[in-house]
Amino acid sequence: MRLISLILLLLLCGSISAQKVEWYSTTQAAPWAKQKVKPERNDAGSEIVLDAAKRLQVITGIGGCFNEMGWDALNLLSTTERETVLQAIFGKEGACFEYCRLPLGANDFAMSFYSSADVAGDFDLVNFNIDRDRYILIPYIKAARQINPNLRIWASPWCPPAWMKTNNHYASAIRPSGEKDVNGLAPAEAIAEFSTGFRMEEGYLKTYANYFARFVKAYEAEGLPLECIHVQNEPCSNQVFPSCKWRTEDLTFFLGHYLGPTFERENIKTDIYFGTINTANPEYVRVALRDKEASKYIKGVGFQWDGKKAISTIHREYPELRLMQTETECGNGANSWDYAEYTWNLMKHYFSNGINSYHYWNMILPSPGVSPWGWNQNSMVSIDKKTRTVTYNPEFYLMKHLGHFVQTGAYRLETPLDKNMLAFVNPDGTITAIVANVTDADETISIAVGKQKVTLALPPHSFHTVNWKQ
Known part of the structure; x- marks a missing residue:
């Protein structure tokens, strides 16, 4: 039983680490700062799901x-x-x-x-x-x-x-x-x-x-x-x-x-x-x-x-x-x-x-x-x-x-109309989400790609890009 649990744990860790996630943020005081991001398992909660198959226009x-x-x-x-x-x-x-x-x-x-x-x-x-x-x-x-x-x-x-x-x-x-x-x-x-x-x-x-x-x-x-x-x-x-x-x-x-x-x-x-x-x-x-x-x-x-x-x-x-x-x-x-x-x-x-x-x-x-x-x-x-x-x-x-x-040849992905974000899938398979907080208050947003999600704390008046590499 312990062996099965260990195998399941290793598979779960593998699925979470299969994608390398980068997060860059820009505020007026700190432009283009690389942030630490901790991927989590996607349990299908309230997160925004980006589906690479739901492609819209190509980006030239x-x-x-x-x-x-x-x-x-x-x-x-x-x-x-x-x-x-x-x-x-x-x-x-x-x-x-x-x-x-x-x-x-x-x-x-x-x-x-x-x-x-x-x-x-x-x-x-x-x-x-x-x-x-x-x-x-x-x-x-x-x-x-x-x-x-x-x-x-x-x-x-x-x-x-x-x-x-x-x-x-x-x-x-x-x-x-x-x-x-x-x-x-x-x-x-x-x-x-x-x-x-x-x-x-x-x-x-x-x-x-x-x-x-x-x-x-x-x-x-x-x-x-x-x-x-x-x-x-x-x-x-x-x-x-x-x-x-x-x-x-x-x-x-x-x-x-x-x-x-x-x-x-x-x-x-x-x-x-x-x-x-x-x-x-x-x-x-x-x-x-x-x-x-x-x-x-x-x-x-x-x-x-x-x-x-x-x-x-x-x-x-x-x-x-x-x-x-x-x-x-x-x-x-x-x-x-x-x-x-x-x-x-x-x-x-x-x-x-x-x-x-x-x-x-x-x-x-x-x-x-x-x-x-x-x-x-x-x-x-x-x-x-x-x-x-x-x-x-x-x-x-x-x-x-x-x-x-966002590379030439990328496709825009579906995103919720009420969210301040854009998302794209690139020709090399990477997925990019650009998110903005244009309010005076802190915001939190969770974005899922496949079995993995990230939760971002967005300070007031900030721009962010999160990039998932396969």
């Missing part, structure tokens, strides 16, 4: 955006210090970013206005080049790739070359009366609220489609193939920085009759996404997905800002469509803990509504992180211009809780 990558001001800030540092920051974002011991965005031409965190075809009337793109990118963005991307060779990239324009717009300017809007002029745009040159800012004429449409094709090929020649392009950043807004508003019918027409056929003719394998959509109205996306010509080229849809309110409808109506969260909301430069909790809520919303990839906005900025157009924004990492001090902000650690443990 986690990352951020390469911006000119980020590389400029990094170059304030010594070679060793710069390497440390890049390791923290892209390295195996860091946030492990593997799928990142870059602007196709100037965006609001470029050093100035520019495109790859700035000679007006150059319909044959004789003067097309990516020379500026070779000095700024491409070294930034290649430095990241030195650390993570698996890094993939995608791109979107904030604005066409200015001469292709109806106002011949990179910006589309002016500051309200009384505020500082930041772009030199005259009030009469602002794009009308409900109009398309692009010149919807044959020569411009053809040339712009060729412009995309030339950009993709130029990056391929640099050894940096683009996995996908999104047709326009925030096509529903006129901005004081590089921007171009499009009526959905016009953007759909361009994609279906010019961009898609050009990629097909040029045998370009880069996917085309209808993004990055920043309106709450799902009809903006439906128009493109219902269009016979455009829909055959659309491989997915990207959402950011107000687009988060449309994503649940589109996911429900088109459950097989690939979806991307393309940009976190940027805050006001305070880089506060409160805003990290707001970003967590956004993250949970996007994943719970079917997105396949998640992208932070400015990975690195100088401190303060003010754009040339006057907007002070958050970043994962801040580099003080005077002291050259590097600060890892709360959102860096939140993104690390996600990126460090």
Whole structure:
């Protein structure tokens, strides 16, 4: 009898120790702290059960955006210090970013206005080049790739070359009366609220489609193939920085009759996404997905800002469509803990509504992180211009809780809707749960995987990742 009891005890211990469990926590006072975790036998009590068989959407990558001001800030540092920051974002011991965005031409965190075809009337793109990118963005991307060779990239324009717009300017809007002029745009040159800012004429449409094709090929020649392009950043807004508003019918027409056929003719394998959509109205996306010509080229849809309110409808109506969260909301430069909790809520919303990839906005900025157009924004990492001090902000650690443990090719798992958590099963079989306590009180949560459970004591205002290795 004693022998049988001993065998049962050994089997029980074996089943509990068969999985190695890691637990990392982040509070404002103690970021990324490894905690001791004691696995227990799962007796089917009140714990949350994670079932690796109950798989939802596949995860195609986690990352951020390469911006000119980020590389400029990094170059304030010594070679060793710069390497440390890049390791923290892209390295195996860091946030492990593997799928990142870059602007196709100037965006609001470029050093100035520019495109790859700035000679007006150059319909044959004789003067097309990516020379500026070779000095700024491409070294930034290649430095990241030195650390993570698996890094993939995608791109979107904030604005066409200015001469292709109806106002011949990179910006589309002016500051309200009384505020500082930041772009030199005259009030009469602002794009009308409900109009398309692009010149919807044959020569411009053809040339712009060729412009995309030339950009993709130029990056391929640099050894940096683009996995996908999104047709326009925030096509529903006129901005004081590089921007171009499009009526959905016009953007759909361009994609279906010019961009898609050009990629097909040029045998370009880069996917085309209808993004990055920043309106709450799902009809903006439906128009493109219902269009016979455009829909055959659309491989997915990207959402950011107000687009988060449309994503649940589109996911429900088109459950097989690939979806991307393309940009976190940027805050006001305070880089506060409160805003990290707001970003967590956004993250949970996007994943719970079917997105396949998640992208932070400015990975690195100088401190303060003010754009040339006057907007002070958050970043994962801040580099003080005077002291050259590097600060890892709360959102860096939140993104690390996600990126460090959630691999490309993972699947999201079912979790209770009323719990502040996300869970994933990775291609290597590991299971990851990300849990947040955004309250002022201590919380306790028990999570079971197979025959094993862990009970976590969560201090107020904290983020946690628990990882089960087989």
